[in-house]
Structures are given as C-alpha cells and as structure tokens.
Amino acid sequence: MLRRLYIRDFVIVDRLELEFEAGFGALTGETGAGKSILIDALSLALGARADAGMIRAGSERAEVSAEFDLPADGALAAWLQDNDFEAEQTCLLRRVIDNAGRSRAYLNGMPATLGQLRAAAEFLADIHGQHTHHSLLRAESQRALLDAQAGLTAQAREVAEKYRLWQKLAQACAHAARDAEATARERETLEWQVGELRTLAFELVQWQEDNQEQRRLAHAASLIDGTAAALAVLDDGDTAVAPQLDQMLARLGGLADYDEALREPLDLLANAQIQLQEAGHALRHYQGKLELEPQRLAELENRLAAVLALARKHRVAPEELPQQLVQLQMRLDELSLFADATALAEREAKAHADYAAAAKILSTGRATTAAALGKAVTEAMQQLAMAGGSFAVALEPLPDGAAHGLENVEFLVSANPGQPLRPLAKVASGGELSRIGLAIQVIASHSSQVPTLIFDEVDAGIGGRVAEIVGRLLHQLGQYRQVLCVTHLPQVAACAEWQWSVAKEERGGRTFSQVSPLDRDQRVDEIARMLGGVNITPTTRKHAAEMLGG
Secondary structure, rough: EEEEEEEEEEOEEEEEEEEEEOOEEEEEEEOOOHHHHHHHHHHOOOOOOOOOEEOOOOEEEEEEEEEEEEOOHHHHHHHHHHHOOEEEEEEEEEEEEEOOEEEEEEEEEHHHHHHHHHHHHHOOEEEOOOOOOOOOOOHHHHHHHHHHHHHHHHHHHHHHHHHHHHHHHHHHHHOOOOOOHHHHHHHHHHHHHHHHHHOOOOOOOHHHHHHHHHHHOOHHHHHHHHHHHHHHHHHOOOOOHHHHHHHHHHHHHHHHHOOHHHHHHHHHHHHHHHHHHHHHHHHHHHHHHOOHHHHHHHHHHHHHHHHHHHHHHOOHHHHHHHHHHHHHEHHHHHHHHOHHHHHHHHHHHHHHHHHHHHHHHHHHHHHHHHHHHHHHHHHHHHHEEEEEOOOEEEEEEEEEOOOOEEEEEEEEEOOOOEEEEEEEEHOOOHHHHHHHHHHHHHHHOOOOOOOEEEEOOOOOOOOHHHHHHHHHHHHHHHOEEEEEEOOOOOHHHHHOEEEEEEEEEEEEEEEEEEEEOOEEEEHHHHHHHHOOOOOOOOHHHHHHHHOOOO
C-alpha cells in the first residue's frame, strides 16, 4: 500500500509530506483547493508525462516521491531483481522535473527509465480518473477490461503475437509464386556474397594480429637500423655510454672512501649501470629476431587488401564482416524457405493452428468472465437507481479471427425495464454512464492484485441515495484494498475510515495548497460544510454527525 507521498514545488504545493493509512480514505475540500493536484503528483511518480508547467512559479524544479510497501505476492520483488534494482521492504518511486521540462526518474534510489518506472507502478497502484468511464465507450477498452478481469491479459498478448506470425507466413505464401523470379535472383546474389565471406574466413583476432605483423614487417629496415644505432650508443661505439659509466663508477668508488656523501650518487649510478646493461641485452635479443621478409610482407598486404575490399563492397567496417555474414545467411535461409512452397505452406498451417488453439483458450476464458461480469454489474445497477436495468458483455464471433482473438467484445446495457440490450455507447446518458462506469470499476477492482486504488471524482454526476451507495461500495472495497477517493459528496466522504481536507492559503501574496488530517470533530465540520455550504447550522452539524454514525 501507499505509505508516504512527498511533494515539493509542484503546481501550488510548496512542500508537503503525507503519511497514508490503510482502508478507505476520502480527500475533500473546496472546488479549486488542489485535491486533484495531489492525484496528479502521485500520477507523476507513477510515470505520467511531465512538463515544465507543473513546476511551482518561481521554482527551478519540482520533485515527487511515493513510497509503497512491497506487495506480498513477490511479483514486484522478482521484477526489481530481474532489472537490477534493490528489492527492499519498500519501493520508492521518484520524479524530478526541471524548468526546461526535462524529467529524471529514480527507483529505490537508482536512476531508472520512464518505462521502468511505469512497469513497477503497475504492481503498486491504479488511478481511476473522473473521465475514466468515457474510455468504456471504446471497443478496445472494453476488451482490455474484460481480459484483465479474467486474468487473460498475457494470453491476449500471446494470441496477438501468434496472429502476426500466421499473417506474415500467409502473406509469404501468397507472394511466393508471384515473386519467384525476383526471389531466385536475390538468392543467387546472396549465395555469391555468403560464399565470398566464408572463403575469406575473417576472424577479428587474426585481423588484429595481421595488422600488427604487417606494420612490423613494413618498417623492418628502419627497426634494424634504429636498433643498431641504439646499441652503438649504449655499448658498441667508440664513445659508448656503458664503458664510460664503468670508468666513472670505478673512479667515484675510490673517492667515496674519503667522503661518505658520495655514496648516494654512487648508488644511483650503479642502478643506472644495471638498467643500461639490461637494455643492451634486450636490444640484442630483439635485434636477433629482426629480418627482412618481403614474401611474408606481400602475403599479409594481399590478405589485408582483400579484407578491406570486401568490407568496402558491403559498406561496413572490417570488424563488422562476421555480423554481415550472419545477416546475409539469415536472409538466405529465409528465402530458401520461401522457395520451398511445400515447407512454407506447412509452416503457415502450423502457425494458423497455434493461433487458433491459443485464441480458443482466450475465448473460453472471456465467455466465463463475460457472464459473471454481466451478472455483477446488473446487480450493482439495481442499487444505483437503475432498478430493472441490466448489463451484458456480448462476444461477437469473427469467422477469420483477428489479432485480438476470435470475437469482438461489446458492452450492452438496458437502463430501464423492458428495454432491449443495446451498445453502451448508444444508450447511456451521462449520469447513467457515470454510475455504470463506477460499478464496473469497483467490481473490476475486486479482482485486481494492485494493493492501492485511487478514485479521482469518479462520483461526479450522482448524488443523494446513489451517492451513499457508492460510498458503501468504496468502503467495502477498502476492507481488502487501500482506497483513496477525491470526492465532493458528503455521503461518500462519510463512508470513509479516514479523511483529509485540502485548502488554499495565502502567504506573502502567493497561494499555496495545504492538506490537513481530520479528527472526528473536524470531520463533522467538513461534512457539514459539504452539506450546507457557507452557513453551517446546528441542524447541518447534527446531520453530519449522524452520517458519521452518531
């Protein structure tokens, strides 16, 4: 569950740190006080898009951190470990935005990509905005909700992948005969190119060694002359350094008997004598291996020239030739398969069968969940001032199938008794859509594994007895999920186990948003305000206290 939310310089919030409780909590306050700003800040921590307009006026950057308990099922812990993040008892998501609109993301204190932040957030929280129910008018949203409710999201992705593979092979079969001549020409070219590369037998280590040996042999004469000249200076010439140093050491050695101060320079010169002797031995050993090898040099230069010519031909660096061979061989293998019409047809048939089998499993799961979801939403509608109404999930078969399966998914509704079921997008009014959408969201959330659910004014457009029922539904949901609801309805707020009030205040001519936890008496005052507006009477306060249970 969400434990803490830290916000700094975000919109009209200067600095705010909130500690959350379990169960159902309500966030209330005057319109424009900044209730939804808190949800926007949390959304940012969960990976929402950022822009410089989110930074409080006069500030250089905005920062939001959200700390969650690590879910008990272990899925997030495994994901963190797989992605090289520390898996601790809590999960800390952090975003920083600068005044140029750039944002940085952090996960458990380590830099993360925005995609990684969003992936982790999927294990932690779901946010239902006040316009979320409008997405239910789209076929893809209805299908995604049904699959999520049935636990079939991964199966749906697998079906889509198998469908794409089948379609690719089906297209290959269709084009094989028409493109046979062009395919044959391309195969012939590829076979020649692959043969050239295989004959070259390029190896990166050998290429590096050949280059080094060629440089040595190409400069062999200079190396021989240079080595001889160095030995002449060291040891062999009339004015060689080594004999002179020997004479100097002998003379200074005798003088050191008269003055100990000469011992230090004498020791240094003795060390230099040893170094010169070793250098001379090394140079003679090196000189003994040097020789002119014109034939070997010609072989190396021919080999290197062949490599460079083939690299230019393929427009790659010599070091990339092995990868080029792999790519050309893969393309040749693919064309060889296409050239075998029988083998291609067999692969296409197998891919079709694999798709059909996976799609059938998906269809079976959808059918079971569609019936259960239809029944549950219908029962909820009876409580939400839509007595006699009904809801169903229709699965319309697709004879040839599609990437999303063997059927289209469509939500159907009858808002009044005796009316036929019709598509949700065509028959639901704004108020009905709000109530049906809320019922679907609450019911779908029951099966969700996400521990924290946030509802941002999803109760807009309802009131009275229906609002009280919505509050009870959210309270029930809070028995096994952490639920936070931004609401303007006293009936919903009264059902919460804890409540915060959001208000604006002015300091130094600037407006800031503040959040205050409410105790029992303060909750009575806040709900009375929600009931009665500016003038709160004793009767209003009494009503508010009754709504809170005494």
